[in-house]
Amino acid sequence: MHVVLPNGSELELPEGASGLDAARAIGPKLAEQAVLVRADGQVQDLRAPLRDGQRLQVLTVRDADDPDALAVLRHSSAHLLAEAVRRLHPDVQLAIGPPIADGFYYDFLFPEPIAEADLEPIEAEVKREIAEGREWSREVISRDEARVRFEAEGQPFKVELVDSAEGDISLYRQDDFIDLCRGPHLQNAKPIRAIKLTGLAGAYWRGDSSKPQLTRIYGTAFYSQADLDAHLERLEEARKRDHRRLGVQLDLFHLDEISPGSPFWHPKGMVIFNALEDLRRRENARRGYVEVKTPLIFDKTLWERSGHWEKFREHMFVIPGEDRTYGIKPMNCPGHMALFAHQLRSYRELPLRYAEAAPLHRNELAGALHGLTRVRHVTQDDAHIFCTREQIEDEIFGCLDYAKFLYDLFDLEASFELSTRPESKLGTDEEWDFTEGALQAALERRGLEYALNPGDGAFYGPKIDLHMTDSLGRSWQMGTIQLDSQQPARLGCRYVGADNAEHVPYVIHRALFGSLERFIGILTEHYAGAFPFWIAPVQVRVLPVGEDHREAAQELAARLAPYRVEVDASDETVGKRIRNAEVEKIPFVVVYGDKESHESLAIREHGGEQRTLSLAGFRAELATLLPWQAGAEPSLTS
RNA sequence: GCCGACGUAGCUCAGCUGGUAGAGCACUUCACUCGUAAUGAAGGGGUCCUCGGUUCGAGUCCGAGCGUCGGCUCCA
Numbered sequence: 001m002h003v004v005l006p007n008g009s010e011l012e013l014p015e016g017a018s019g020l021d022a023a024r025a026i027g028p029k030l031a032e033q034a035v036l037v038r039a040d041g042q043v044q045d046l047r048a049p050l051r052d053g054q055r056l057q058v059l060t061v062r063d064a065d066d067p068d069a070l071a072v073l074r075h076s077s078a079h080l081l082a083e084a085v086r087r088l089h090p091d092v093q094l095a096i097g098p099p100i101a102d103g104f105y106y107d108f109l110f111p112e113p114i115a116e117a118d119l120e121p122i123e124a125e126v127k128r129e130i131a132e133g134r135e136w137s138r139e140v141i142s143r144d145e146a147r148v149r150f151e152a153e154g155q156p157f158k159v160e161l162v163d164s165a166e167g168d169i170s171l172y173r174q175d176d177f178i179d180l181c182r183g184p185h186l187q188n189a190k191p192i193r194a195i196k197l198t199g200l201a202g203a204y205w206r207g208d209s210s211k212p213q214l215t216r217i218y219g220t221a222f223y224s225q226a227d228l229d230a231h232l233e234r235l236e237e238a239r240k241r242d243h244r245r246l247g248v249q250l251d252l253f254h255l256d257e258i259s260p261g262s263p264f265w266h267p268k269g270m271v272i273f274n275a276l277e278d279l280r281r282r283e284n285a286r287r288g289y290v291e292v293k294t295p296l297i298f299d300k301t302l303w304e305r306s307g308h309w310e311k312f313r314e315h316m317f318v319i320p321g322e323d324r325t326y327g328i329k330p331m332n333c334p335g336h337m338a339l340f341a342h343q344l345r346s347y348r349e350l351p352l353r354y355a356e357a358a359p360l361h362r363n364e365l366a367g368a369l370h371g372l373t374r375v376r377h378v379t380q381d382d383a384h385i386f387c388t389r390e391q392i393e394d395e396i397f398g399c400l401d402y403a404k405f406l407y408d409l410f411d412l413e414a415s416f417e418l419s420t421r422p423e424s425k426l427g428t429d430e431e432w433d434f435t436e437g438a439l440q441a442a443l444e445r446r447g448l449e450y451a452l453n454p455g456d457g458a459f460y461g462p463k464i465d466l467h468m469t470d471s472l473g474r475s476w477q478m479g480t481i482q483l484d485s486q487q488p489a490r491l492g493c494r495y496v497g498a499d500n501a502e503h504v505p506y507v508i509h510r511a512l513f514g515s516l517e518r519f520i521g522i523l524t525e526h527y528a529g530a531f532p533f534w535i536a537p538v539q540v541r542v543l544p545v546g547e548d549h550r551e552a553a554q555e556l557a558a559r560l561a562p563y564r565v566e567v568d569a570s571d572e573t574v575g576k577r578i579r580n581a582e583v584e585k586i587p588f589v590v591v592y593g594d595k596e597s598h599e600s601l602a603i604r605e606h607g608g609e610q611r612t613l614s615l616a617g618f619r620a621e622l623a624t625l626l627p628w629q630a631g632a633e634p635s636l637t638s
Numbered sequence: 639g640c641c642g643a644c645g646u647a648g649c650u651c652a653g654c655u656g657g658u659a660g661a662g663c664a665c666u667u668c669a670c671u672c673g674u675a676a677u678g679a680a681g682g683g684g685u686c687c688u689c690g691g692u693u694c695g696a697g698u699c700c701g702a703g704c705g706u707c708g709g710c711u712c713c714a
Binding site: 113115116201203213214216257260306307311315331333362364365367368370460477482547548549571573577578581583591595 | 673676677687
């Protein structure tokens with residue numbers, strides 16, 4: 001048989017030859033450095049047989065940036081970790097150990113709990129194994145054999161994995177350590193030039209909190225020490241743009257244990273908050289929403305009718321009273337539906353779009369709180385669209401278009417996910433077929449790529465979620481667009497149709513920033529604290545050079561109204577005050593001294609670039625930095 | 639909620655094997671009035687997260703609680 005090499009040439013091989021055989025046929029050096037092969041685009045173990053006519057690419061230690069090459073290195077590293085842990089803790093039970101985005105982990109059940117200090121000897125043992133040398137070999141046995149083997153070894157998790165596997169079982173051996181594994185793996189441990197154990201955490205077996213909690217050891221590995229160093233440096237850089245750190249440095253907000261999970265917004269943070277609110281109000285008005293305000297607390301009977309009491313009672317703040325119990329609202333929907341249901345509506349009123357960015361409170365699990373990205377006091381840019389069945393697709397389309405408009409305004413890349421019916425749901429499968437189909441149609445019509453997230457919908461309907469990652473690569477849900485075919489009926493929403501009969505409207509729940517708190521957290525990291533001009537807390541800082549220039553500086557600041565301008569007339573050198581403005585990431589600094597006049601201003605942009613502009617010229621330029629004034633109004637793209 | 643770590647001045651952090659606290663920045667005052675990322679000097683500031691225990695003596699050791707951080711689970 002023959003295979004096709006990346007340069008297009010063909011290589012003759014004996015029948016049943018492996019990727020390693022192919023590499024050997026090309027050259028001994030290549031065979032030695034090979035870590036993995038890609039056959040017709042699919043990665044496979046070097047030892048796996050090739051098929052006639054396949055396009056073949058041999059990945060080597062030189063492909064240090066290739067995701068597949070890194071994954072195999074880390075997967076093999078996880079096996080070395082398991083071997084080391086079993087040698088140091090012979091009674092440990094092994095679960096699973098896959099490669100992940102930035103490294104790998106392995107889950108263990110230790111007879112005695114271990115602490116972070118125990119990682120050091122384990123890492124030393126892994127390094128000893130690498131120095132000593134390890135080779136991987138693959139073996140395929142039947143499921144029965146595998147079960148007997150792992151039962152004899154006292155490895156119940158492996159037995160469970162064998163039982164849930166299909167077909168024969170492959171094992172990988174290195175030295176005297178044998179692990180159940182699909183592969184692929186390295187030939188030997190030589191390519192693992194840098195390895196580091198990075199953390200310890202609890203993790204439930206099979207991700208199920210009702211199952212035993214295992215101990216997960218995280219690590220990472222690279223083809224070179226330089227790559228590991230670069231990785232650690234990237235992490236350090238990312239930490240510098242962490243919104244929790246920048247939020248304190250830039251005086252935007254703080255958190256206090258007096259109210260965990262509820263930010264104190266400082267004046268500068270509020271400027272950003274209000275800039276987003278202004279944007280929300282302006283766009284809502286343009287897109288046909290109306291603003292409403294509904295109560296913050298409701299009798300618990302409302303939550304019982306909406307279905308939230310049963311499902312989310314644990315996560316609600318409840319106010320017990322003498323004769324009735326109130327729940328502080330964790331979301332706006334029941335309030336908006338009670339408002340809609342207050343009157344009998346006509347189909348002529350639909351679609352009716354209620355918007356309200358009310359403060360919501362959710363008693364999130366203590367361990368889930370996280371800076372601004374997971375809070376108990378949350379402000380959603382919420383809206384509920386009451387519409388007919390026929391209007392659903394257009395309205396979903398409108399929401400998607402609106403979301404895209406907002407994200408483009410901030411140069412944010414969001415990924416879209418369609419979440420479908422969960423196990424515990426209200427309504428029939430026929431109803432869900434229809435609602436899921438409507439969301440899918442709108443996504444496709446707007447031309448958005450999306451991932452399917454089966455089973456992750458809300459209990460009342462499917463949803464489209466917008467996800468973004470923070471500076472450390474963690475994914476967060478931002479916007480959400482949810483179709484609800486259940487709550488409106490439960491809460492008595494009705495309208496009279498053209499047929500003069502009563503109907504229940506559909507409701508689209510949508511929040512596009514998602515939570516303003518989380519959005520500001522993500523924005524802070526996205527811009528590393530250097531916010532664009534139009535949302536920057538201080539937009540311009542004027543620095544009078546000497547005492548004699550203070551009055552003129554004040555005059556200049558007044559002439560820059562209504563921009564957010566400050567005069568820094570403190571007793572510091574010009575250099576120090578410029579440094580302060582840089583540290584505060586203020587977009588523009590205007591130094592004003594003997595050489596300046598309103599005809600000739602010294603403008604310094606954040607970062608150091610300097611220019612001379614007249615006051616009128618400067619104002620004209622600032623105006624171009626307001627997105628809604630830059631040329632034409634943003635237009636609907638439908 | 640679960641596993642692990644951490645909690646010292648406004649911020650970032652030091653404080654060895656127990657002997658009642660320290661730096662830089664910030665702040666206040668004084669001098670300097672300054673030209674594009676840190677002028678100099680002096681000074682003020684801490685229930686060492688909380689409660690309990692061990693000890694002659696606890697920031698330091700032990701226990702519990704609270705909070706934060708890294709994960710897991712959850713996220714209307």
